[in-house]
Amino acid sequence: MSRAIYDLIGLSAGVCFILALKGLSHPRTARRGNLIGALGATIATVVVFFYASESSSLPLNNLGWILGAMVVGLLIGVPAARKVQMTQMPQLVALFNGVGGGAAALVAIVEYLKLGDGAAVAKVVATVFTVIVGCVSFSGSIITFMKLQELMTTRPVVFPGGRFVIAGTLIAVLASGGWVISALGTTPLLVLAGLSLLFGVLFVLPVGGADVPIVISLLNAFTGLTVAASGYVLDSTLLIIAGTLVGASGTILTRLMAEAMGRSLFGTLFGAFTAKPQDVATGGETRPVRSGSPDDVAILLNYARRVVIVPGFGLAVAQAQHTVRELADLLSAKGIDVAYGIHPVAGRMPGHMNVLLAEANVPYEQLAEMDEVNPTFPQTDVALIIGANDVVNPAAKNTPGCPIYGMPILDVSLAGNVIFLKRSMRPGFAGIENELLFDPKTTLLFGDAKASLTKVVGALKTL
């Protein structure tokens, strides 16, 4: 195959990626967009087996190894993607992004080992860039994965002098990058990779749990840029196009996500350093709360005229989406006006709740976005909060300096009654105490969301 044909086919794959991103930005075309992207990736992968550059011949060297490694990747990736629970989707995306960054870093390291003394400086710089950013993306994504999987604390991790340690590490990374460029050698490269991995960890540790999706999106954009840099080093137009597209769209997406949460990107990344530590709840709260039985909850709901259901991560964990729909149908049948108040970042990712409720065939007209539903709370008799906490926490409005301060929330406190279905008094993902739990008009029903809802549905039927 000639270089021209190879490049043209590569370009068609690049066009597929543009169409894929375009399709994914519109609800109607999203699924088709994703399939077009997969088509582009397939074209790009197949064609590389049929093109021999000047220095090699067909079939490719190490063909057995290449195909074997792809089979191993398929055997790991496909089952992971197919079996994952809806609730664990965000951390899987983080993990996939991390391994992509790791792959880019490894490609750059191999390419570096092959660079001779006569290598162009620009290529060495691009290689160093890929190693740094690829390693940061890899280790940073692993930390976000651990936070989302709750293998480690979801609160911001801040230690004394943290910002100086981070700044120092960044300087060390850049210095070792310069060292690699000036003295081509394996040792400097290993130092660089190690420091970059460390920086990735330090960079993500101070980010609070609720902001993790923004960081995943940012690291996703980073990985895109490393792919573009690899494309330059490997002389592949396709990789430059694909990587740059992801880098650019990922940057915009990161900004959009930060805006949806009412946060600045800077505040997300470095907010933990400026917040006062005492604003973070210490747990062990002993103030009285009013907890009710499923019957109490059923009675409150039965005599309401308007009920707004606010779903959160607890609903996803309990897989209670079908039960909540049953409850809503029951209430609607009694002539009660039911709506779902969907916070843009309820759950662990933007749109998480929409996906979950769509799975349970909740009528789309009942799903109200935050801006639509907020003005209706004063006319709402009952706000039923199922496994959500941070997205209704008034601290976001009246506690300056707390990690979620400034995030728009659902104003459930304006409703006549507030019912929380919660597993325990544990604070939400952001680790902040919720004053609303102690409000006199709040009723708490403890337990697994699905079990609680089933009991409430049972109680409603007997009324």
Next chain:
Amino acid sequence: MEPMAIVAIFVLAVFVGFEVVSKVSSTLHTPLMSGANAIHGVILVGAIIVADHSNTNLELGLSVAAIVLATINMVGGFVVTDRMLEMFKGKGKERAKDSK
């Protein structure tokens, strides 16, 4: 390749990337991120190229690891995005209306 051509491709791709996602409803943020994530799995192509060029065991070992990781990223990414979007199936019309 000509350095200028590379810069031109890069700059144009940046603008296309900005343009295609500039207006997207928050409902689609997660699938879009996941889809973009799968697209950068195309680094698999780079991993295959360096595996082809590998001469030493070290180089080959690193390339093979890169291929495994990149394949997971690419294939897993597209499959998981499709699963997310599957949930929206049959409700496309109402959703399109809502997001304008």
